[in-house]
Amino acid sequence: MTSIGTSEKDISRRTMMARAGTVGLTAALASTGLPAAAALPAEEPAAPAAGAPARRADRWHRYVQAPSSRNVPPVRIVATSGDVANAEALLAPGGAATILRRPRPAAAPRWPEGTTAEASSSHAGNNGNDGRPRTYDAANAIDGDPDTFWNDDTPGEFPDTLTIALPQPTQLPGITVVSNSDGVPTAFTVEVRRDGVWQTAATVVDNDVIQRAVPFAEPVTTDRVRITVTSVQDTPRGAFTRINEVWPAPVDPIAVPSVTVDFGKVVVGYPRIRFTSASDNSPGVRVAFSETRQFLTDRSDFTRSDQAGGAGQGTDQFAVPASGADWTDRKGFQAGDKVFADGLHGFRYLRIALDALPSDAPAAQPWGEAEIDSVSLQFSAYLGTPSTYRGWFLCSDEELNRYWYGASYTNELVTDTFRQDDVDPRGAWSATLEGKLVLHDGAKRDRDPYVGDLAVSARTLYLTHDDTAEAVRNVLADLAAHQRADGWIPPASISDYTLPLFDYPLYWVTCSWDYVLYTGDSAYAAQHHSNLIKVLDSWYPGVTDDAGLLSKGLGGTGGYGDYAFLGRTGQVTYYNALYVQALRAGARLARLLGRGGDAERWNARADKVSQAVNALLWDKAAGAYLDSTTGPVRHAQDGNALAVVTGIADGDRAASALAHLDATTRRPYGNAFMDNDTLFEQASQRVYAFTSYPEIEARFMADRAGSALDQIRRTYGWMDKHDPGITHWEGIGPDGSLYEGAYTSMAHGWSTGVLPALTHHLLGARPTSPGYATWEIRPQPGDVDWAMGQLPTPRGPLHVEWENADHAFRLAVQVPEHTRGSVSFPGEANQQSVRAGRQTLWDGRRATARGVQVTDGAVTVSDLGPGSHTFVCERHG
Structure with a gap:
């Protein structure tokens, strides 16, 4: 976001509020019979004529990204x-x-009968889709069949050589190399043997075409031709030389x-x-x-x-x-x-x-x-037009609006029907999901619903198109139905529900709580409580060490992966912080069902794990949590962020851990998920929006709204401004590249955390009990001048809008029926006064009305019921 001078910023704020936010505040005040002047600075224009609020409310429509039709x-x-x-x-x-x-x-030139070929290495054969064996040896390069190829067997290791032997000396004007698009030689030399001595006949560099004609300076008579490849185009599977055909003449391709x-x-x-x-x-x-x-x-x-x-x-x-x-x-x-x-x-x-x-x-x-x-x-996916949005967001920062609706569109692209012909081909099809609405992993790749992705993408769905929450329930219920006898829950249907991941059963627990929290579907909680008990009381205790910590490697889990298939073992902060989060979520589900014993047991275990994390995984020298007690010293974004979000870290540790991430992981395109490269090469240059989301949450929760917005602008700004634009990437690599090259998914639901972060923390509204029966509003404006938005609830929309002026914070709330909640105001309680209309609620020292108190240093008004509520918080000093 471009910084501007104070006077220009004031003008910008007043202009934007005149066009948008002030209209809503004025209208809200008028609806309660309170004087509009009580909520407006003196320099603001008068309220617009009837009809203007509707035009203002539609301003967010222009950020919607979905096509207008199918x-x-x-x-x-x-x-x-x-x-x-x-x-x-x-x-x-x-x-x-x-x-x-x-x-x-024209027909391709052919080698003389009896010509043979050999190579420095050849990849082992396998069976093709037709079941017939395929070979990848050197002979494929001269067999006249461009559908077969020689494949070397030393990925990333060069040189690779292919030697062609003719039955007798033959005059060659040059050759043509026809390669496979998955292994195009970018640099190679062509040698010929004359009088028993190898001589260079041609050198090729910067090649990027499949059919490369290589003419010799003059025709050469030879019985041997040797091609030496020194580099090839890289692929997600590695850098292999793959040559389909070599022809005994230079043939320029027809474009x-x-x-x-x-x-x-x-x-x-x-x-x-x-x-x-x-x-x-x-x-x-x-x-x-x-x-x-x-x-x-x-x-x-x-x-x-x-x-x-x-x-x-x-x-x-x-x-x-x-x-x-x-x-x-x-x-x-x-x-x-x-x-x-x-x-x-x-x-x-x-x-x-x-x-x-x-x-x-x-x-x-x-x-x-x-x-x-x-x-x-x-x-084919969910068509998110303005008329389908049940939740929306708008603020004074143009870029943040783009990121919010970019996240929504990214999530719409992965909200689709599970269809056999369209899903991941690696054993992911499931009769129990066929024809059901689900949240897939990505738009182009891994089209299979993974429960870890739901930890982010499901929240994005609840805040935009909650009428499709069945997509989440379908996935969670299906995974529960495939729970293993020992309590482990599969991450997805891939590999016929057998892909071994260590962390994803914990996401099933946290996503189950989220589903109930946002939808109020207590029947789901009752139906799957037995699954909850098995995963928390059977499987995870089986991989817990004497210190009370999850330890990857116990119980035969040494080969298990995680969200990034990282080679981590032993006591890992991320796994244990996620465990604490899941135990707390499970306890809330148990309380909802009246299962107090389960809730007490899981909360007690969460306390024990939290204490052990602080005792064994806190690195005092670095001021951050270790990634693992096993292997080289490193500190990870996922573990440190979740330690803050879950409350494992107290205020001092939270501040220190976030400062360490600032100092070691900050990149122009976000914050890296590791502070060094001891886990794998360039780990400290890789950014995952998936693990950045809890760090952004942690910064807001630690009252560091400015650093949270900075991280959002770097992470999502980078993706928004680079091809393909708008949608959010699976991962970002060194220098802001696609972290897995062409294989990278550029529209991935797990990367949409900017949307719940802005709604729940910047706008400040979130549910606190199932179905929004209770909620809280705690805006954290940072440098944003105004914001407004609507959260869809089972009882109707919860509407919030605020203005953050120089000397006052103004807030208006529309509360749906059968819900109650609280609002808290940014800033120190002893430096502000709060009023509703002409009634003072807080005078800077004490409450003057019932239900008003100071919570965590902020003035909080509690027990607000249905209807319209407006407040002005004036700053002093």
Whole structure:
């Protein structure tokens, strides 16, 4: 946020309040019969005419990001290649067609009969999707089949060599290297053997194309050719050299005609292309998808078939009939076992190319002509238009508004129906979830509901579209139904509910409490109390050491992972702080059901774990909690943040731990989740919004609103301003990069914590008992001038708006029926007075009305019932 001078800031505040916040405060005062002047500074304009409040209330609509309908068109053309006519016509369907043309290529040159090949290493074979064995040895590079390839077996280790032996000396004008898009050699040399001596015939650097013609300075007669690769394009699976074919002549590729369209932001669903006509040879179309332009190549940044063994080789295929077709991308083969499409995708950019896989011949050919009338997307996820929002937020900071609605849109993209063809292919399909609304992990990748993600994404859902809370219950109930006999609860349906994670059963507990807290669904709590007892009283005690701490490695858990599959063992602060949070949540659920014995037992255990964490994991020298008592000294964001949020850390320890994170993890793109690299390389440069959320919460809870907002602006500002924009990333790597390259999900529900943080802490409103039967409002404005918002509750909306002026804080609240709550005012109690209308409630020294007291240093007005309430808190001194 750009800083401005005091006078300019005052003008900005007054202008914004005149347009927005003041109108609401004035209207609220008027509704209670109190004089409007009591809540307005002298310089504010008079209340606008009737109808203005409605216009003001709609101002948040412009931040809503979802498309206006389920048929989503692209917004611009960003690139073309090859022979393409009328590319812009794709943006104006019904007029001239976009035409892609490609001539039929000549047959590829072949090596003489008897030519052989060997390599420095070869990857072991496996079975393809068809069940037939596949080999990856050197012979694939000269077999004339571009659908097979040589794959070296030394990821990241170079040089890799491929040596081709001819049966007799042959004159070669050069060669052509055709590589696999997952292993393009970026730098290599070509040597030939003459008179028993190897000589360099060509050197290639900065290669980024699949078919690279390598002409020699002059024709060479030789019986040996050696290709030495010194670097390749990196992939999420490592850097492997993968060469499909080497031809005994330089052959320049015919440019593939392609058009790349931009949908303006990440979208999710089924692409649709209307072909008006085509040549009569079944020209193929390959469609690639990506959330960023950086990773949009001739293949997608990610498809589910990448994890399933992928018949599509990174693109979706279609053979265009001569008469044209209205094609919607659905999972499956178009012709027998050929021409595969993957179906649903999450992406921003879509590349349409006239091309075909060699293995798809003759059903699809990589040449011909195709005419396209239009491109669009059938949006599959929750469509969050202004009319569907039951909770909203608006404040004087433009950027914070963008981040809030960016989080909401990110979460809408992962709120979708669980469908067999669309979910993660790694054993995630489940008959018990099929057809149900769920919260997936990401829009493009790991389309499976993980309970750890719900710890954030479910809160985002409750505060925006709580009428879809069934998505959360569906997931929690399904995981409970698959609880193991020993009490362990699976993290997701992936691997047929067997993926071993150490921390995620604790998230099932905390998410169950959140679900009941926001929805009031006590029936869920009663139905699953036995699951709660098994996980807290059976499984976790089985991995607890003599000190009373969870210790990863006990009970056969040495191979268990966590949210980031980190190699942590023994007593870990994060696991134990999360355990305390789960025990407290379980106790609240037990109290709700009248199970006082369970609640007392779990609260007592939480106290014991808290004491042990402080005794054994506090590093006095660093002033922060150790990540683990095992291995090198390091201090993690997750453990330190949760220690503050759960109350394990007292005020002094909280301040010290947050100061340590400030000093060691601060980055331009957020706060890193480790303070050094002893766990893995560049750990201190990696930022997870998932673990940043509890740190942001901790800063607000420690009355450090300024540092919380600073962290929000760095973390979410970075994501908002970098491709693809708007949506929130799974993780950020060194220098603000995508932490896992093209594999990274750029719209991930677990990264949306900015939304509950701003609603619960900046605006300041949150439930304190199930179904908002009780609530509290405790604004923490920081440097924000005004804020307003609505929280959806089972009993109607809870509406809050405030203005933070130089000498006064003004607050208006609309309370739904059958609820009661309290409001607290920012600032020191002895430096302010509080009144409601003309009635003074606090005079700076003592309360003058019932229900007013000082709580944690703040003036608090308790037991507020349904209706409108307005307050002015005037600052003194």
